[in-house]
Amino acid sequence: MVSTNEHDGASRQPVEERAKALFDESLGNLDGRTRSALNQARHAALTELEGRQRQGVWRFWGPLSGVAAAALFVAVVFGPMWTTMQPTPDNAMPLEDFDIIADAENLELLEDLDFYAWLGTSEALPSG
Amino acid sequence: MLDIVSLGTAMRWESDAPPVTAASVDRTRELDRFLLDVEKRAFRIARIAVRHDDDALDIVQDSMLQLARRYGQRSSEEWRPLFFRILQNRIRDCLRRRKVRSKLLGWLPSRADDADDADPYEAVADGAPLPVQRLATDQAMQKLEHALFELPARQQEAFMLRNFEGLDVAETAQAMGCSEGSVKTHYSRAVHTLRERLGDSW
DSSP states (O other): OOOBOTTTSOBOOHHHHHHHHHHHHHHTTOOHHHHHHHHHHHHHHHHHHHHHHHHHHHHHHHHHHHHHHHHHHHHHHHHHHHHHOOOOTTTOOOGGGHHHHHOTTHHHHHHTHHHHHHHHHHHHSOOO | OOOHHHHHHHHHHHTTSOOSSHHHHHHHHHHHHHHHHHHHHHHHHHHHHHOOHHHHHHHHHHHHHHHHHHHTTSOGGGHHHHHHHHHHHHHHHHHHHHHHHHHHTTTSOOHHHHHHSOOTTTTSOOSSOOOHHHHHHHHHHHHHHHHHHHSOHHHHHHHIIIIISOOOHHHHHHHHTSOHHHHHHHHHHHHHHHHHHHOTTO
């Protein structure tokens, strides 16, 4: 607690003493709503501190558990896929046909499929 | 595959983190005692600065949270100047926002105008008349608050931190983010101005 004005070493002036006395008295006149709000704020801060302290433990175990969880996830999700990713004969596409399919020019052939389908049916029809 | 070397490094680094032990519980109790000690004064200081109960409560609540979040693990001897540094920053933020809002929405009533209105809770009668002495004290406090509000911000800060909170010059300098010489200058000018406005026997 300040008892002297440290700026010039002189004792406190009346205005300083009076202001301090009034301020201290006003502390006892806070209404219930304000006191309750301050109480809640204090407890919220304490909860924050406790949470930070707990995080200090989890910062160590967290990465390990995270790695284990990630490994388990990969094994569960992608594990069966590795064993089932064998193309069936019906879905198989010979590798030598990929370059044909991937060729941009052949996209136009795909767009004309309807035409070729019709052409096939018209050729099948007997002439005349 | 886990890298054992990295794991060991992580363990060594993270071993600095505080375990949840009796020490942690003690730290929580320490913070509780500190906040219980400062909360009312912090609210009154913020209330004088922003002249609005809810804003002052928000400022104090945020300051408490920030102290716990950022400096909860520091030595408790550092908490006081740190807390009031945070408090002053929050007060400035509130006043800055209010100024910007009043400029942008000048046609709406500003919060500063609302702050000058009487506290609605004070208008609720408790059924008993206030003692004459209490009325006189309240009026004197209102005059003091008004005079403090009129001070330049830095003089107001220096006066309230030194006089109301009892911080020494070094702690006040830390809380205000200025030199000790500046603290003494601001404080001296504040006292001079208050004496002129209030007189020695208000």
